Amino acid sequence: MAHHPYRVAVFARNEASNIAQTLDSIRAAVTDGRALEIRVLINGCTDDTAQVVQAYADQHEGIVGIELPVGDKCNAWNAYLHQHAQPWLSDEDIHFFMDGDVGASLQALPKMRRLLMDHPQAYAVAGAPMNGRHRKSLTQLMIDRRWIYGGLYAVRGSQLARMREANIRLPLGLCGNDHMISRLLKTNFPKVNDIDEMRILPQSESGYTFRPLMPWRLEDWQLYRKRRVTYALRHEQLLRIGEQRLDQLPATMDTVNQAIFADLKTRKLKRWSAVAQVRKRLARLYPNFETAHYTRMLQRAA
Numbered sequence: 001m002a003h004h005p006y007r008v009a010v011f012a013r014n015e016a017s018n019i020a021q022t023l024d025s026i027r028a029a030v031t032d033g034r035a036l037e038i039r040v041l042i043n044g045c046t047d048d049t050a051q052v053v054q055a056y057a058d059q060h061e062g063i064v065g066i067e068l069p070v071g072d073k074c075n076a077w078n079a080y081l082h083q084h085a086q087p088w089l090s091d092e093d094i095h096f097f098m099d100g101d102v103g104a105s106l107q108a109l110p111k112m113r114r115l116l117m118d119h120p121q122a123y124a125v126a127g128a129p130m131n132g133r134h135r136k137s138l139t140q141l142m143i144d145r146r147w148i149y150g151g152l153y154a155v156r157g158s159q160l161a162r163m164r165e166a167n168i169r170l171p172l173g174l175c176g177n178d179h180m181i182s183r184l185l186k187t188n189f190p191k192v193n194d195i196d197e198m199r200i201l202p203q204s205e206s207g208y209t210f211r212p213l214m215p216w217r218l219e220d221w222q223l224y225r226k227r228r229v230t231y232a233l234r235h236e237q238l239l240r241i242g243e244q245r246l247d248q249l250p251a252t253m254d255t256v257n258q259a260i261f262a263d264l265k266t267r268k269l270k271r272w273s274a275v276a277q278v279r280k281r282l283a284r285l286y287p288n289f290e291t292a293h294y295t296r297m298l299q300r301a302a
Helices: 020-030 051-061 073-083 108-118 135-145 157-165 180-184 218-241 254-264 274-285 295-300
Strands: 007-014 038-042 065-070 094-100 103-104 124-129 154-158 191-195 200-210
Touching: 007 020, 007 073, 007 108, 007 200, 020 038, 020 051, 020 094, 020 103, 020 108, 038 051, 038 073, 051 065, 065 073, 073 157, 073 295, 094 103, 094 108, 094 157, 108 124, 108 154, 108 200, 135 200, 154 157, 154 191, 218 254, 218 274, 254 295
Parallel strands: 007 038, 007 094, 038 065, 124 200
Antiparallel strands: 094 154, 103 200, 124 154
16 A cells, blocks of 8 residues: 555645645545655745745655746646656556645545545546535535536546546646546547546545635635636636547637637626626736737746
C-alpha cells in the first residue's frame, strides 16, 4: 500500500487566507496511514499564497508549491496533467483534484479511493458538497448526470495517461470547466466517441466543505456578484463549445469569447443583469477584435 500514496493537486489563485486550512483538511482526511503527496498549483497569484504554501511545506512532508505565471485554472489543470502527474499514471495511482478554498471532509480520500478501486470499470469518483443550502439538489444532480464538481474529485492514473497521450488540453479562459472535465472522464481515449456515463461514480457520503456566503459581509456580496457573471459567461461559452469534439478543443477561448461579445452587443440587456456584466467583462478583455487575451497570456508565459 505504501508505494501508492494519495496524490492531490490543489488549484490556488490568491488563496493566502484559505490554503493552510485546505491543506490541514487534506491531511486530516487521510486516516489509513497511506502516504500523502500534495502539489499546490499556484497560478497567477498577486498575494502571498506562494509564501504561505512554502511555510506550510517547511513544516510538513510531501507538499510542493508549483508557481505558474498564468492566472488561469485550465492552464493549471493542463500543467498538472502534462508535467506534474508523471510518472504515476497506473490503474492503482489515484489522483485527487481540489480547489484551494475548500476543505476535504473526514475520510473523504480513503472513501473515494476505495470506491474507485472496487469498480475497475470506472475512471473517476465525484465528491459531493457537504454543506450549503443547495447541498441536496447539487448532490442529486451529480448522481443523475454523473458530473464532477471542482471542489473535490478523484481520477484513476490510467485515465490521465490516456488523456495525456491524446494531448488533451482545456482551453484557457473556459469558465466552470467541470462540464468539460466530466466529459473527459467519461471518454475512453483515443476513442473520442466511446463515452460511458458509468465511468464517473458519485460518492454522496463524502466530499468537500466550503465557507458559505454571508449576507452581512460586503466582500461576500462582491463575490456573489462575480460568481453570477462567471456562471453567465460559462453558459454562453458552453452553448458554443459544450459538445465540441474533445480532441478538437481550441487552445484558448478567445475566438469563442469574441463571438459572444459580438452577439451580446446586439442584444438589449437590463443594465444590472449578469449577462450585461458579461458584456462589460468581455469589453475589458477585448477592446478591439484583434486582441487575443488568453493567447497573449500563453505567449508571455512561454
